[in-house]
Amino acid sequence: MAYVLTSMALLIVLASFLVVRWYACKRKIKQLGMALDTSLQDLENLQLAFNRFAPHSVIEDIIAKGLSTSAERCDVTILFADLVNFTGISEHLPPEQLVQMLNGYFREMNRVIKEHRGHVSKFIGDGLLALFGVPEPNPWQTPDAVNAALAMRRALHTYNGKLAEQGFPQLQFGIGIHYGQVVAGVIGSQDLLEYTVIGDIVNTASRIETLTRKFGVDILISAI
């Protein structure tokens, strides 16, 4: 009798222990699930934020495959835009107003370039480098770049109207467009990486843009 009672008591203790453990595990799983949900949400928000630094598909690729230094050779159209005599303007404006004016200009140009399926790769001082044809293939990258340049001219005209209302000086730009082969990918050191392109045509596009001053035009295109 004592043996049976002891066995039953042990059984009850064991069952109680298992029930408690089961509840604890269940609670833990629920907490981990919630933490996972939160992490996923954070990741999605992070992804949205990173879309400002690189094209959407590049971010997706990094998420799927991890950061790698892999790059690919591809044909792209480069649009290089630079403000004319901006150094002179900057010397006569307070820094806050200068940044405000420049940010407004970049915002407008970025919008127009995106509308024409381009991607602003980087801002270099008062200049910008835009790419057409990467990371998504685009059989009409050169007409897109040319149409983007024309739309940028119209957008600058409108923006200058707004600047005039606020008493700011007028902006003028030079745009150089060139087409050719580059190596495109996520490039840089472990501390600083960026999605960009490397190749002679980048320099050529920059030189073409410089020639706009010599020829007295705002847009200059190579024989693409």
Place this chain on the structure above:
Amino acid sequence: MSESVVMPWSSECVLLAERRPHLVQEVKQKLGMVPQVFYHVGSLPWVVGGFIGVFAYGTQHLKYISREFKDIIHLVNAHETSCRYCYGMARMMMKLNGLSDDKIAKLEQNMYMFERDGWEKRATALLRNLSRMNPRVGIEDVRELEAAGMSREAVKEMVFYSSMNLFVKRFTIPLAIQPDNMEGMVSSPIFKFVRPFIGYMANKTMRKVRTSFQAISNKGPFAAILEPLNDLPEAQHILRSMIDDAWDSTVLPRRTKALILAVVGRTLECRFTVDEAARLLENEGYPRDKLDKVLTYLHSDDLDPFDNKVINFARGTARMQPEQIQKQCREFSAGLSSEELLEVLGVAAIANLMARLSVLMEKS
């Protein structure tokens, strides 16, 4: 992805919903329910026919892929295209089929964490590529999937069903169709208690209906791309009827439709779609050299302003971001009748569909 995920989506539909009693009756008879999208595309019969086909195939005719994998196809396609409507619809259908929020969340987590092993992992990767087409899906992807253990028939069915889903998105995304009202209802706490009953009733109604698709002769535009579907006669029927009806529709001239097919084919780097479009254009008296000029510059003085406008819009349907394409569609739709807008979207959707299905042709 949780329900609170940000999917940028216009709050206004480009094409307003219209209630057409005959259409509602027909769709109810064939599907047992009327998804919201039908109220927006009802003015063009061939599009309605195509939609009935894809919904009926998904609920009544799937043979080689499981219901769980069908759910994965819906979720992957919705995620990859950021289609708010389809995401809501997929969740709603899963909930009606008895899946709890936890189970759906687990499914989505598995899908993203690549925990699923073997062929499921490869199939999910192929579905993602099929949605984006960047890079273009190729024969090696299909072979890899077969080697991983998915049967040839199942691969075909998956590619067909996913491509048809992506066909539907060529309407729901540009038109910014709002998620069904039921999405909100099924997410409410009260629904948890009544879900078994509603799910039972909905499934009972859907099981009652059966839309039959007889095998038909595969002759007409894109016959070569439809050929690998010979062993999926229902799928082939749905596509054959839809393409023939679209081609015979008189809303847009055939030349305009073939130009859309060519431009979308070129955007997605699909030579099969471009060559078929070129053949159709030659039949309409538009020679290949003129088409080549259009495909080089995406513009031609030979074309009237409407055609030039249409091809410029159509290219945007190949790889779309909702915000951009919804804005473009709103601008493009100005001055067009609902039938014209739907036919442009529909033909562009067919071109997208053919470019994706041609993966199977490359295999043969």
